[in-house]
Amino acid sequence: MEYYQSMARRGQAEAKPLSSMPSFNDAANQITESSQKEEVMSWIRSHLPLLRQPDLDTYSRKLIEDGFDSIQFIEQELTLDDLEFMKKAHRRVIARSFAARSEDGQ
Secondary structure, X not given: OHHHHHXXXXXXXXXXXXXXXXXXXXXXXXXXXXXXXXXXXXXXXXXXXXXXXXXXXXHHHXXXXXXXXXXXXHHHHOOHHHHOOOOHHHHHHHHHHHHHHHHOXX
């Protein structure tokens, strides 16, 4: 009996409260955020293929913070005014892409 009591005491000392353990929702949110970031990064890379990683990270984070968290939403709602946080040359490249898209009737 004493053996079982000592094991129970050891288990209590080692046990973590449930509130400190990651929940299923936390894991699902991390997966969703990760997939959103990858999707936004792929859109940025399609327009700026030689963009350096620090800029890519900054641009994707800023777009997601501003609510542009999917390619579909970016393509439907994004305007050049939404890209004020980007470096001037990068905005120009994307502006040309926007102009070409509007000429094609998209």
